[in-house]
Amino acid sequence: MKRPEPVQVIKQRRDAALQKLVAGVPYMQFLGIQIDRRGDELTAILPFDDKLIGNPMLPALHGGVTAAFLEVMAIMELSWAMIWEDMESGRVSDDAPRIHLPKTIDFTVDYLRSGLPRDAYARARINRSGRRYASVHVEAWQDNRARLFAQATGHFLMPGRDG
Amino acid sequence: MTDPETARRALMARKFIEAIPYARVLGMDVVDIGDGRAVIGMNYDTRLVGDPETGVIHGGAVSALMDTCGGAAVMSHPAAPGGTATLDLRIDYMRPAKPGDRITATAECYHMTRSVAFVRATAVDGDPSRPVATATGAFTIEGGKR
Numbered sequence: 353m354k355r356p357e358p359v360q361v362i363k364q365r366r367d368a369a370l371q372k373l374v375a376g377v378p379y380m381q382f383l384g385i386q387i388d389r390r391g392d393e394l395t396a397i398l399p400f401d402d403k404l405i406g407n408p409m410l411p412a413l414h415g416g417v418t419a420a421f422l423e424v425m426a427i428m429e430l431s432w433a434m435i436w437e438d439m440e441s442g443r444v445s446d447d448a449p450r451i452h453l454p455k456t457i458d459f460t461v462d463y464l465r466s467g468l469p470r471d472a473y474a475r476a477r478i479n480r481s482g483r484r485y486a487s488v489h490v491e492a493w494q495d496n497r498a499r500l501f502a503q504a505t506g507h508f509l510m511p512g513r514d515g
Numbered sequence: 516m517t518d519p520e521t522a523r524r525a526l527m528a529r530k531f532i533e534a535i536p537y538a539r540v541l542g543m544d545v546v547d548i549g550d551g552r553a554v555i556g557m558n559y560d561t562r563l564v565g566d567p568e569t570g571v572i573h574g575g576a577v578s579a580l581m582d583t584c585g586g587a588a589v590m591s592h593p594a595a596p597g598g599t600a601t602l603d604l605r606i607d608y609m610r611p612a613k614p615g616d617r618i619t620a621t622a623e624c625y626h627m628t629r630s631v632a633f634v635r636a637t638a639v640d641g642d643p644s645r646p647v648a649t650a651t652g653a654f655t656i657e658g659g660k661r
Contacts, residue, residue: 379573414537416579
């Protein structure tokens with residue numbers, strides 16, 4: 353019987369794949385977005401920065417920052433699901449896979465309350481992922497997980513897979 | 516814009532938009548504003564790329580431009596008492612913006628109630644005949660009567 357892989361090897365492979373995915377998007381670096389992983393679950397983190405302010409009087413996060421944060425997370429979730437599938441089925445060797453990113457068709461942001469000058473978090477849920485199209489819902493919060501400051505739904509065009 | 520009140524309002528809105536930290540870091544500039552209509556441009560910047568394979572600007576940066584432009588249109592409306600905040604914004608991405616091209620958004624506040632402003636916007640790159648994205652949104656009216 354084949355011995356199971358050591359946990360460090362698995363973790364290292366997954367973390368490397370995620371790092372490669374995140375590092376490949378300049379706009380994520382520009383906004384300072386990081387991704388935290390627990391198993392296959394991803395949480396995006398947007399550390400607060402003065403440049404992200406949209407209303408200096410309140411102050412509040414710019415609506416465009418919130419929209420971008422949610423859209424980035426939706427694309428990460430879809431890409432990650434593809435990578436994860438490839439990794440789990442052993443279609444990739446030790447090197448992290450190279451994938452094409454899904455393209456946004458439309459994205460609707462629901463601004464529930466103003467974004468405070470604090471760190472923000474987001475998680476996405478893939479509601480439907482077909483061969484060509486996907487529908488994703490994203491939630492973002494700050495201090496309290498139950499008090500969302502924004503949510504969004506978007507449709508995406510999935511990249512053609514090899515073969 | 517001969518009416519001094521319209522001119523004053525336009526100047527106020529322009530100053531306000533240009534003082535927004537995030538609009539500044541994205542390099543937005545107000546091209547035209549007044550009477551519930553705003554035109555804002557954003558130059559190509561490699562930091563805003565979403566997919567290095569294509570060099571196309573991230574949708575999130577286009578969202579920020581649309582959102583700012585929508586807010587500016589609301590603020591410049593003759594019936595707007597002052598500030599505004601986005602309630603919801605939907606963006607449709609028609610095609611990828613050409614890498615290297617400046618993106619220009621035009622927003623129009625086409626209807627306004629005492630508490631809500633309705634906006635539509637279009638973004639174009641170097642080829643204005645084929646829009647890159649369109650948006651529709653609802654904005655709050657701050658400081659207005661209920």
